[in-house]
Amino acid sequence: MKKFILTMLMGLAMALSIPMTASADVMSLRGHALDDSAKSVAKKKQMKVKGGIERSYKLQPPMIPHSIEKDKITLKTNTCLKCHSEKNFKKEKAPKLGDSHYLDRDGKKLKTMSSRRYFCNQCHAPQLNADPLVDNVFAGAK
Amino acid sequence: MLGKPTVKILLVGVVLGVAGWGGFNWTLELTNTESFCISCHEMEENVYQELQETVHFTNRTGVRATCPDCHVPKEWVYKIKRKIQASNELYHKLMGTIDTPEKFEENRLHMAMREWKRMKSTDSRECRNCHQFKSMNLEKQDSRSAERHDPFVWDELDGKEPGKTCIDCHKGIAHSLPEGWEEAVNADPLLKVEAEPEE
Numbered sequence: 001m002k003k004f005i006l007t008m009l010m011g012l013a014m015a016l017s018i019p020m021t022a023s024a025d026v027m028s029l030r031g032h033a034l035d036d037s038a039k040s041v042a043k044k045k046q047m048k049v050k051g052g053i054e055r056s057y058k059l060q061p062p063m064i065p066h067s068i069e070k071d072k073i074t075l076k077t078n079t080c081l082k083c084h085s086e087k088n089f090k091k092e093k094a095p096k097l098g099d100s101h102y103l104d105r106d107g108k109k110l111k112t113m114s115s116r117r118y119f120c121n122q123c124h125a126p127q128l129n130a131d132p133l134v135d136n137v138f139a140g141a142k
Numbered sequence: 143m144l145g146k147p148t149v150k151i152l153l154v155g156v157v158l159g160v161a162g163w164g165g166f167n168w169t170l171e172l173t174n175t176e177s178f179c180i181s182c183h184e185m186e187e188n189v190y191q192e193l194q195e196t197v198h199f200t201n202r203t204g205v206r207a208t209c210p211d212c213h214v215p216k217e218w219v220y221k222i223k224r225k226i227q228a229s230n231e232l233y234h235k236l237m238g239t240i241d242t243p244e245k246f247e248e249n250r251l252h253m254a255m256r257e258w259k260r261m262k263s264t265d266s267r268e269c270r271n272c273h274q275f276k277s278m279n280l281e282k283q284d285s286r287s288a289e290r291h292d293p294f295v296w297d298e299l300d301g302k303e304p305g306k307t308c309i310d311c312h313k314g315i316a317h318s319l320p321e322g323w324e325e326a327v328n329a330d331p332l333l334k335v336e337a338e339p340e341e
Contacts, residue, residue, distance in 0.1 A: 048284070070197070076247075076321035079314065087324075 029134050044128040052095070053127065056140030061123035062095075068126050073119055080120045085113070170225065176208035182235060185209070188246045192317045199316075212268050212316065213257070220267075251320035258309055259332055266308035275304060310335045 030038050049065035071079045083094040086102075101117040102110045172178060180186040190209075193199050198207040215221045240246040240253075261268065275298040280288040290311075294304035313319065313327070320326075327333045 050285070070315075072318065074318065077314070077319040077323070079319065 041130070041133070044130045046126040047129050049127070054140075056138075058141065064121075064124050064126040066126070068121065073121065078118060078120070081113070170221075173225070174210045174214055176210070179209040184235070184240050184246065188240075188243060189317045196316050207272070207316075211271065215264075215267060216271055220264075247320075250318075251322060251326055254313075254317075254320050254323065255326060255330065255333070258313060258327070259330075261309040262307060262332055269308040269312075273308065274298070306335070 026034060028034055028036075028038070032038060046067035046069060047065070048067065052065045053063045055062060068080075073080065082088060083092040084097055086096060088094070089096040097113055097117070101113050104110055104114050105116065180190045198212075200206065214224055234240065238245075240249050275291065275295045278291055278295055280292060280295060283291065294306060297304040313323065327335075
């Protein structure tokens with residue numbers, strides 16, 4: 001019984017001491033203390049890349065090779081479709097939405113873009129020519 | 143020689159004329175300011191909020207276009223014509239036609255179409271107070287934009303009438319586009335833009 005109580009006490013002491021020491025040593029991945037706010041990052045322009053940005057793996061949603069600052073996606077309108085919709089892509093010489101964007105959840109083909117795909121920048125992102133905040137060793141599949 | 147009373151009447155006439163005309167112009171200009179436009183909540187809460195996110199409100203060099211720069215003609219005759227038309231806006235203000243965001247949204251397409259038609263029929267006159275094809279430096283434009291402006295720039299330099307006008311392509315640059323605008327524009331005989339021949 002005595003041994004049991006002793007073990008419990010030691011365990012309790014250890015449990016109490018861990019968070020205290022831990023919070024003193026752990027830094028955020030970006031190199032500042034946990035209770036500090038992150039350093040602000042220098043502003044960069046959204047990149048323009050002629051001919052588009054190559055994909056890093058097969059099913060990657062292509063990244064946006066132009067600025068989208070002026071574009072708006074709201075309940076009423078989606079200005080990306082001014083160029084990329086099935087109606088306008090030829091006239092605007094822009095890439096058309098991928099075929100997968102015309103399927104509903106049951107795999108049925110639709111005439112217009114599926115509403116599941118309406119929010120372009122949920123998957124497609126513009127790029128900034130900035131240094132990565134955190135080291136990244138990811139290598140594309142090529 | 144003119145008699146004394148005639149001179150007096152003339153003088154009084156001139157003074158009254160100057161004061162009257164000046165007063166009229168002063169009042170007219172008062173209604174031609176951003177602060178006047180957004181003194182109505184219909185403008186302040188809807189279109190003015192949208193404008194603030196655009197390049198016409200804030201940009202690199204701090205040039206700003208205010209409401210009348212785009213929506214009221216500069217030349218006197220056209221300005222007076224527009225100002226008289228604006229009395230209709232007073233009527234609808236009193237009727238509360240667009241006094242909630244929901245009502246505004248309901249009428250947005252109608253109002254936008256009217257403004258697009260006005261711009262199209264005047265060859266985007268108010269845009270051209272600042273933007274002119276012949277002053278464009280195509281080398282500083284994005285290649286995509288330069289390619290598209292190029293033929294019109296040459297037209298204007300050659301003294302020809304450019305085939306397209308600003309508003310043909312640049313819709314919804316200062317305010318949100320209404321729902322269904324593309325279909326509405328394509329169905330309108332004045333606003334419809336012919337597709338360029340494919341190369």
